[in-house]
Amino acid sequence: MDRPEHLDDVTGAREAGGEAVRQALAGSGEVQDAATQSGLPLRPVYTPADIAGLDYLRDLGFPGEFPFTRGTRAAGYRTKEWTRRQVIGLGTAEETNERLRYMISQGQAGFSVCGMGYANYDSDSEHALGFVGRGGVWIDTLADMETLLEGIDMRTVTINQIGYSIPILAMILAVAERRGIAWAELRGTTQNCVQPGGEGPARHGNGAVDILEFCTREMPLWNSASISVRNTRDQGCTAPQEVAFGCFQGAYTLAAGVARGLDAGRLAGRISFFLSAENDFLEEVAKYRAMRRLWARLVRERFAVTDPRACMLRFHVQTSAINLTRQQPLNNVVRATLHALAAVLGGAQSMSVNSFDEVLATPTRAAATLSLRTQQILAHESGVTKVVDPLGGSYCVEALTGQLEEAARTLLAELEALPERDAFRRMEETTRDEAYRRQRAIDRGEIKVVGVNCFADAAEDDEGAPHIEVQRYDPTWRDKQIERLAAARRRCDPARAAAASARLHAAYRARENIVPPMIEAVTASLSIGEIARIREAALGEPFQPTTWNFGR
Numbered sequence: 001m002d003r004p005e006h007l008d009d010v011t012g013a014r015e016a017g018g019e020a021v022r023q024a025l026a027g028s029g030e031v032q033d034a035a036t037q038s039g040l041p042l043r044p045v046y047t048p049a050d051i052a053g054l055d056y057l058r059d060l061g062f063p064g065e066f067p068f069t070r071g072t073r074a075a076g077y078r079t080k081e082w083t084r085r086q087v088i089g090l091g092t093a094e095e096t097n098e099r100l101r102y103m104i105s106q107g108q109a110g111f112s113v114c115g116m117g118y119a120n121y122d123s124d125s126e127h128a129l130g131f132v133g134r135g136g137v138w139i140d141t142l143a144d145m146e147t148l149l150e151g152i153d154m155r156t157v158t159i160n161q162i163g164y165s166i167p168i169l170a171m172i173l174a175v176a177e178r179r180g181i182a183w184a185e186l187r188g189t190t191q192n193c194v195q196p197g198g199e200g201p202a203r204h205g206n207g208a209v210d211i212l213e214f215c216t217r218e219m220p221l222w223n224s225a226s227i228s229v230r231n232t233r234d235q236g237c238t239a240p241q242e243v244a245f246g247c248f249q250g251a252y253t254l255a256a257g258v259a260r261g262l263d264a265g266r267l268a269g270r271i272s273f274f275l276s277a278e279n280d281f282l283e284e285v286a287k288y289r290a291m292r293r294l295w296a297r298l299v300r301e302r303f304a305v306t307d308p309r310a311c312m313l314r315f316h317v318q319t320s321a322i323n324l325t326r327q328q329p330l331n332n333v334v335r336a337t338l339h340a341l342a343a344v345l346g347g348a349q350s351m352s353v354n355s356f357d358e359v360l361a362t363p364t365r366a367a368a369t370l371s372l373r374t375q376q377i378l379a380h381e382s383g384v385t386k387v388v389d390p391l392g393g394s395y396c397v398e399a400l401t402g403q404l405e406e407a408a409r410t411l412l413a414e415l416e417a418l419p420e421r422d423a424f425r426r427m428e429e430t431t432r433d434e435a436y437r438r439q440r441a442i443d444r445g446e447i448k449v450v451g452v453n454c455f456a457d458a459a460e461d462d463e464g465a466p467h468i469e470v471q472r473y474d475p476t477w478r479d480k481q482i483e484r485l486a487a488a489r490r491r492c493d494p495a496r497a498a499a500a501s502a503r504l505h506a507a508y509r510a511r512e513n514i515v516p517p518m519i520e521a522v523t524a525s526l527s528i529g530e531i532a533r534i535r536e537a538a539l540g541e542p543f544q545p546t547t548w549n550f551g552r
Helices: 006-028 056-060 093-105 142-148 166-178 207-218 230-235 239-259 264-268 281-303 331-345 365-380 395-416 420-443 476-491 494-510 515-523 528-539
Strands: 110-113 158-161 188-190 225-228 271-277 315-319 350-352
Touching: 093 110, 093 142, 093 365, 093 476, 142 166, 142 476, 158 166, 166 207, 166 515, 188 225, 207 225, 207 239, 207 264, 207 515, 225 230, 225 239, 230 239, 230 271, 230 420, 239 264, 239 271, 239 281, 239 395, 239 420, 264 281, 271 281, 271 331, 281 331, 281 395, 315 331, 331 350, 331 365, 395 420, 494 515, 494 528, 515 528
Parallel strands: 110 158, 158 188, 225 271, 271 315, 315 350
Antiparallel strands: none
16 A cells, blocks of 8 residues: 555654654653563654555455454454353352352353362362362362252353363263253363374374364364463563464464364354453553454464454453552452453453452352353443454554564564474473563562552551452362262262273373273263373373363
8 A cells, every 4th residue: 555645744753743743741850762561662753654554455444354463353242242251150059059050140141160170189188188179170070060060051151261271071971961952062172272282283182183073073052172372471471472472382283283184264263362351451451452363464464264264363361460469459450350341352262250259269259250240240330341452543543553463473483493292392491581570570660560669558457458358268068079979970870880990091092082092981970180191001102290281
C-alpha cells in the first residue's frame, strides 16, 4: 500500500508535538523514557505516523477474517460471549462437585478442574501425605470421576482438563460412555502439548501424540491440545516470550500430529492455547492481537492450511497469579478485573478470573462467586462487548501489536534454529532469568506493587487490614478419600482388572496408542497409582513420586 500523502505532514506534526511533550515532561521532572512491563519502548504520545507501515487489509482486516488480528468472530461478543470457566478443585470429589454445581447455577458455562490426581501414586501412599485435599481435588479411580461429574450435563457444559494426564482423560470418556453419551458429542479441552520423546518420526510411545491422534479421530469437537504458556508467564517470562513460546510449542505439536499421519488443517482447528493476563493493560491487549496474527500466518505458511478457520488462534485466559499479593489482598479484586478486561478487549474465547484470596488458600465460595460476578459485570454492564475489537485502530495499540509480533517472531526464529531439546531448555532458562530480573526490579522499587513496596499498611493499622476468611483445610478429607479408594478396590473385579492390566502393559511395550487400553484400565477400576506402576514395569522407568505430569 502506498504511503498516504498526509503522513508526511503528520510526521512533522508528531515531531513538533513530541517536542512539546518532552518539554512538559522535562518541566515536571518526569522520566521521559518509558517502556512496557516487558521492556518494549513506549512513546508518550502516538500519531498515525507510528503505524505508517500498517497495511489495513494485510495486517488487520475485518473481525472474523484472516489474519484474525481483530478477532475470530465477525460479530465478536454480540452473538457469542466468552465462556466463563472458573477453576474449581477442593477436597475430595464430593466437595468439588458441590462447588461446581453451585457455580453452574450462578451462571458458569464451563469448568476447569484443578489437581485431578496427576501424581504417580494413590491417596493412601506415604507420598500423598500433605497433598490430598490441598490445592485441588484428588482423583484415585473412576468412582471419583463419577462423583465429580454427578448431576453435570456433559452434553452442554464444556470440560477443561487442567494438567496432562491420560488416565484422567480416559475417566472422563468412561463416564460419558456409561451415561450413553457419544464421545463425538463431548466438548472440552485437554491440557496437552507435545514434547521431545517417542520412537521414530511418528513418535510412537509419546502419550501427547496419542491424545492428538485419538481425539482427532474419535472426538471432533474436543480440543486435543491446549498449549499452556500461562504458567510459564506466571513463572516470569515476558509478553513477547509468552507469544513466541506458545507459537513454538503449538507448531511443534502440530508438526508431531502431522508426522503421525493427521491432517494439518483438521488438527490445527482443535489446537487451543492457555494464556495469561498481566498488569500492563495496553501491552496485554496488544499481545493477544499480535499472537492471533502470528499464529494465523504461521499455520498457513508453514503447514499449507488453506481453511481460514483452521488458522484461528483460540485461547483461554486465566488472570495472573504472580501479581496477587497476600498484603492488602482485597487489592487483588482490582488487579484481576483489569486483567480480565484486557482479555475481553483482546478477544478471549474463554476465561477464568483468579479470586482475591487465592494467594492465601483455595478460594472460598464467596470469593469464587465474586470472580464469576466480575466476568458477568464486564459482559453485561461495562459496554465493551457492544463493539468488536473496540481498541482496534488505536495508534498506540496497533503500534504495540506490531512491536510484539516482531519481537515474538525474532524469538521464535531463535528457538527453531536450536535442536529440539535445547529449544525447550532455552525456554526454561529464559523464564528463570526473567523471573529473577522481575523480582530484582520489585525489590529495588522499579516495579511498583501497591501494598507491598509502596502504600503499604502500617504495622499498627488494624483497621486498614480487614480480616479475610480463608478456606480451611479439613483433615478428614484425606481419611475420606482413602476410604473411597479402599471401597473401590473392594468392588473391583480381580479377573477384569488383571486382564486390563495385562492389556495396558502390552500396549506400553508395543508403543501402541495408549488411550483405548487406558479407557479399559480405568473402567476396570484400576487406580492412578496402579496404572503408574504398570507403565513403569512395561518401560523400565523408575518410580518418581514427585512427578506431577504423569503419562509422557
